[in-house]
Structure formats: structure tokens, C-alpha cells
Amino acid sequence: xxxxxxxxxxxxxxxxxxxxxxxxxxxxxxxxxxxxxxxxxxxxxxxxxxxxxxxxxxxxxxxxxxxxxxxxxxxxxxxxxxxxxxxxxxxxxxxxxxxxxxxxxxxxxxxxxxxxxxxxxxxxxxxxxxxxxxxxxxxxxxxxxxxxxxxxxxxxxxxxxxxxxxxxxxxxxxxxxxxxxxxxxxxxxxxxxxxxxxxxxxxxxxxxxxxxxxxxxxxxxxxxxxxxxxxxxxxxxxxxxxxxxxxxxxxxxxxxxxxxxxxxxxxxxxxxxxxxxxxxxxxxxxxxxxxxxxxxxxxxxxxxxxxxxxxxxxxxxxxxxxxxxxxxxxxxxxxxxxxxxxxxxxxxxxxxxxxxxxxxx
Ligand code: AOF
Ligand code: ZN
Numbered sequence: 001x002x003x004x005x006x007x008x009x010x011x012x013x014x015x016x017x018x019x020x021x022x023x024x025x026x027x028x029x030x031x032x033x034x035x036x037x038x039x040x041x042x043x044x045x046x047x048x049x050x051x052x053x054x055x056x057x058x059x060x061x062x063x064x065x066x067x068x069x070x071x072x073x074x075x076x077x078x079x080x081x082x083x084x085x086x087x088x089x090x091x092x093x094x095x096x097x098x099x100x101x102x103x104x105x106x107x108x109x110x111x112x113x114x115x116x117x118x119x120x121x122x123x124x125x126x127x128x129x130x131x132x133x134x135x136x137x138x139x140x141x142x143x144x145x146x147x148x149x150x151x152x153x154x155x156x157x158x159x160x161x162x163x164x165x166x167x168x169x170x171x172x173x174x175x176x177x178x179x180x181x182x183x184x185x186x187x188x189x190x191x192x193x194x195x196x197x198x199x200x201x202x203x204x205x206x207x208x209x210x211x212x213x214x215x216x217x218x219x220x221x222x223x224x225x226x227x228x229x230x231x232x233x234x235x236x237x238x239x240x241x242x243x244x245x246x247x248x249x250x251x252x253x254x255x256x257x258x259x260x261x262x263x264x265x266x267x268x269x270x271x272x273x274x275x276x277x278x279x280x281x282x283x284x285x286x287x288x289x290x291x292x293x294x295x296x297x298x299x300x301x302x303x304x305x306x307x308x309x310x311x312x313x314x315x316x317x318x319x320x321x322x323x324x325x326x327x328x329x330x331x332x333x334x335x336x337x338x339x340x341x342x343x344x345x346x347x348x349x350x351x352x353x354x355x356x357x358x359x360x361x
Contacts (some may be wrong), residue, residue: 003038022187183210195295217241228252
């Protein structure tokens with residue numbers, strides 16, 4: 001194997017960090033690689049909430065970390081949290097240099113960079129920072145925005161942007177790889193949301209049913225702007241995790257009365273912005289919206305979407321249910337988003353597109 005540079009080591013650290021998806025939230029995904037003379041001599045990642053941090057896992061995997069460079073996706077912590085400070089562990093282990101992708105915006109944990117430098121360790125910050133900021137977009141967003149959850153939209157469409165054919169059929173537009181990806185994706189979000197149209201048309205369970213079992217089952221959220229909610233839906237099964245129905249305040253009493261499962265929480269909110277604020281107050285830090293087109297359009301119109309996971313199936317449907325039905329936006333006024341990832345999911349294509357990433361703390 002050729003020599004591994006710091007860039008390649010950071011890419012490796014970012015790749016292994018993802019293995020904590022669904023298990024570490026609301027903590028960030030963090031990976032660390034120990035490098036000596038162009039060779040990887042240790043690596044680790046934060047595998048589960050409360051478990052050792054990435055740097056400590058990497059140090060534990062290494063016979064002799066003295067003089068090595070630690071390449072890590074997030075600033076090493078300086079706090080005594082569920083585990084002792086990583087900055088102290090790195091100092092104690094005698095590493096010579098630390099390369100950090102992004103600073104930690106969590107005031108309780110930050111300060112590791114200064115502490116390392118104070119101990120005479122060379123620290124460089126910013127390598128692969130865009131990739132690292134995309135990796136932890138929900139964590140970084142929540143640190144600077146206490147008002148609402150991080151909102152991601154997941155849509156599977158045809159080549160011509162339809163969510164369903166002209167008869168309303170959408171199962172299965174995308175293939176099995178894309179569906180497996182969605183199960184994995186769900187596991188890392190605090191909540192999964194749908195609009196009333198989708199809830200009625202598809203009656204989805206909205207549970208996580210892939211091989212990755214989430215640390216906590218995501219809360220399932222039904223957004224019913226018109227306040228019309230069926231008495232029974234499959235997603236109202238609270239044995240599979242908490243359920244919230246969001247409706248206008250004026251409908252709360254009636255709907256609470258009507259829904260058969262009394263454990264379903266009925267939340268009054270007169271706009272999507274107000275709904276998101278209430279969800280954050282309930283402790284939800286990230287939500288994956290899975291449709292339909294009307295909810296997706298309203299969220300975009302209200303500037304409530306931070307990321308789009310767009311699965312494009314290579315089929316034509318002509319007319320059907322369009323993903324978006326927005327008012328015209330002139331090219332001069334059109335906001336540019338940033339493609340963070342392009343990936344094949346079997347025959348389908350995944351595009352991850354970010355509105356803006358939080359880099360500054
Ligand atoms: C690191 N390395 O691998 C992670 C860090 O709840 P605790 O005690 O585990 O602390 C979590 C906080 O520590 C988290 O919010 C973030 O600021 C930082 N996470 N830091 O040095 C890691 N996961
Ligand atoms: Zn730490």
C-alpha cells in the first residue's frame with residue numbers, strides 16, 4: 001500500500017464516522033485515524049451514544065501512538081462528559097500533531113484545540129471541512145439554531161419529477177436498494193414526517209425496518225394542515241414509537257376526541273414554522289419529511305428545508321403527482337443549493353443537496 005496522506009486519512013475518518021449513524025444521535029458522527037510515517041496505525045469512531053469517543057477508540061486500537069498524527073473529523077472534546085476529555089487522552093498518549101476538520105460548536109465540549117495547543121501539540125483545523133460539515137449537518141445546525149429541528153426532505157421521483165403515476169400509484173417507483181437506503185436513513189433522524197395526503201393514500205407505518213436498529217425509534221409526525229385526520233392509521237401504532245399529529249389549534253379538541261389511540265399526541269400549530277418550533281420544544285432535533293408533494297412544496301416555500309435527499313428512478317411517468325408545485329421563481333432570483341453527494345442506488349440515483357451548511361461556530 002502507498003503512503004497515506006492527511007487528506008486520505010481524513011477521508012477514511014469521515015467514512016468510518018458514518019458507522020455511528022442511528023446509534024449516536026443527538027451526538028455527532030466522529031471518526032479518528034492515527035497516522036505515522038504515511039501509515040495508518042490506528043482508527044476508531046464514536047459507535048454509540050455514551051460509548052468512547054472516536055479519538056479514544058483510535059488510541060485503544062493502536063500499539064504505540066507516541067509521535068503519531070491524529071486526524072479527526074471534529075474538534076476533540078475538552079469536557080468530562082460521559083467519558084473523560086479526548087484532548088487529555090491525546091496529550092497523555094503523546095501524539096505529536098492533530099488535524100481537525102471542524103470545530104465543535106457545543107460550548108460544553110469545545111476547547112480541545114486550545115488545550116492541545118497549550119500542551120505544545122501542533123493543531124491544524126479545516127481539512128475537508130465541507131465534507132465534515134455535511135456529515136454532521138443536523139448536529140451543527142442545532143448548535144446554532146435552537147428554534148426548530150434540522151429538516152430534510154426525502155423524495156423519490158421519476159425522471160420527469162413525478163411522485164406517482166396518473167392513478168396515484170407510487171409503489172414501487174424506486175428499486176429495492178433505494179428502499180433499503182431509506183430504512184437506513186430513517187434510523188438517524190429524531191422524527192419522520194408525512195403530510196395528510198400521503199398518510200391517507202399510502203397508510204405508511206413510518207417505522208425503521210432495516211438491519212440498522214436506531215438507538216431510539218424516530219417519532220412519527222403527521223402534518224394535517226386542514227385538520228382532517230382519519231380515526232385510524234397504521235402510523236398511529238404507538239408501540240412502535242411516539243406519534244404526533246400536527247393540526248390547527250381550532251381542531252385540537254375534536255381530533256383528540258376522534259383518534260382511537262389516545263397515546264397519540266395531538267399538537268396545535270397554525271403554520272409549518274410554528275409546528276417545527278413546537279417539535280423542537282418537544283426535543284426533536286432532526287426530522288425527515290417523506291412527502292407528499294404538497295407538504296414538500298409548503299416547506300420549501302416557508303424556507304424550512306435544509307437538505308433534500310432526492311432519489312431519481314430512471315422512468316418516465318408523463319403526468320401524475322408532481323413533487324413540487326411552486327410559484328415561478330426567476331432564474332436571477334433562484335437560490336443555488338449545493339450537491340453534497342451523488343450515488344447510485346441500484347438502478348436509481350441519489351442526490352443529497354444542501355441549502356447551506358453550518359461551518360462557523
Ligand atoms: C469528541 N469525540 O467522538 C465525539 C465528540 O455525551 P458525551 O459525553 O459523549 O459528549 C458528547 C459531546 O462531545 C457532543 O455533543 C460533542 O460536542 C462532543 N462529541 N467529541 O471529541 C467524539 N462524539
Ligand atoms: Zn471526546
